[in-house]
Amino acid sequence: MFFKSSEGREKILRLYHQKISDISGQYAEHMLETKFGKTNVIVAGNVYLPALMLIDGTGGCAPQILDFFPNLASEYCVYAVDMLAQLNKSEENRLDMKSLDYGKWRICR
Numbered sequence: 001m002f003f004k005s006s007e008g009r010e011k012i013l014r015l016y017h018q019k020i021s022d023i024s025g026q027y028a029e030h031m032l033e034t035k036f037g038k039t040n041v042i043v044a045g046n047v048y049l050p051a052l053m054l055i056d057g058t059g060g061c062a063p064q065i066l067d068f069f070p071n072l073a074s075e076y077c078v079y080a081v082d083m084l085a086q087l088n089k090s091e092e093n094r095l096d097m098k099s100l101d102y103g104k105w106r107i108c109r
Contacts, residue, residue: 012087019063025073027066029089036101037091040082042066045073052076055106061088 020029020042027044042062052072056065062080072078082088084095095101 013089016061016063016088019061019067023063023066024070027073031089036095036104037084037093039084039091040089042080042082044078044080045076047077049075049077051079053079053081055081056083056086056088058083059087061086 020027023042023044025044026046027042030041030043032039032041040062044066054062054065054069054072056062060083062082066073066078066080069078082090084090084093
């Protein structure tokens with residue numbers, strides 16, 4: 001479990017939702033089922049533009065990475081992905097860093 005308490009999780013998710021509200025323009029959130037766990041993805045921009053996938057680093061989240069690159073959604077359909085087992089809305093399943101699981105997670109359907 002990544003969060004030490006349900007109160008801590010709720011506090012982080014309030015901050016997460018606050019950050020989402022700062023996103024300008026068109027966006028949608030999707031929770032994708034993967035064999036590694038549910039993964040949250042924020043899609044920003046026009047879906048008819050070329051696709052660009054952004055994955056936050058350790059301790060980050062999808063709204064944060066969209067905030068770092070605010071102009072990308074005007075030229076791309078940006079898929080900002082919440083990593084598993086981080087401070088975000090994806091499941092808390094921690095994958096083995098010494099295996100290929102994170103690579104498999106990125107391409108699973």
